[in-house]
Amino acid sequence: MNKEEWEKCYARGLAFFGRISANVSHEIKNHLAVINELGGLLQDLSIMAQKKDGLDPDRVDRLAGNITAQVSQSDKIVRAFNYFSHSVDRTQTSVDLDEFAEIMVTITRRLAAVKGMELVYNQEKRQHSPVFTNPFLLEQLYHFCLEHIIAQGKSGLIISLRIAKEGTKGKLSFSCPEPVMGNIPEDDYLDLLNQELKASIECGRDKRELVLTIEPLSF
């Protein structure tokens, strides 16, 4: 990579990191808002119980369960975000595509949700699928694909992600029940990412699938 390419990579990478961070912090804030209301409702019930009837144990149990579920979802997002944050630590490492897909869907699900779409990691059989690559650049390629689909799709669309290994190559396939994909518009930075990761993005199955293929980097 020359100096100009490196500067572009730095600027676009930072913008991408900021977008994901803002998205994740919004999602955590939403969970905190729900926990705040559920906790407040428990306090309301407690105050009412002191004034008249006792507490309904089933009701309290349901509310406590709801709080636990919100905490569990927040924890999942924070763990995924931690993985994402550490992806800049090494420029070349072994990435398990199965773990990568689950993490990326967790931290980007909301990007689809705010447009009324659903993003799911739809792997029938989970398997360890390592590829030697640059994780941060791969995350950006994933994001390019996802943003493109979201921009083309409509509310109600379900976007499924699958992974596959073909020899040493790794594949991330986004698919939709409707023909919304099309080719990703030309972008210098996308070309640079493809070049750095020995990657390609192809639209298939009558515009119902977008496949990101990466080859392993050499040491």
Added chain:
Amino acid sequence: MEKIKVLVVDDEKTFLETIVERLESRGFDVQGVASGKDCLDLMSMESFAVVVLDLKMATLSGLEVLKEIKKKWPTTQVVMLTGHASAETGIEGLSLGAFDYLIKPAQMEDLVRKIFQAAESRTALLQKRENLVNQ
């Protein structure tokens, strides 16, 4: 005294149900809907003094809903809820005619105070309009 009619709009189901119940227990006449479209549909059939509106919702955003509300029902007051850490979107909402905004997670006492203030403001607006008509 007549109960203040409040409509809460938020696409997070658990949040919506909980906040509706908590406001009801504080004496408000509350209804909740999970989308901007449902909000506008309900408002075309029923009148509300105050709308508590989440800014970040799927399909129709809170700001778009706010614009429609102020266009069709200018005296209805809107208190916005925003998840943004900065005041930027809240201020944008104010410029579009919202009464005020709160940053999530908000304290119930703050929300209740804002609803009362917004309802008072609406009463004053309606009174002013009636005086103008009588003149």
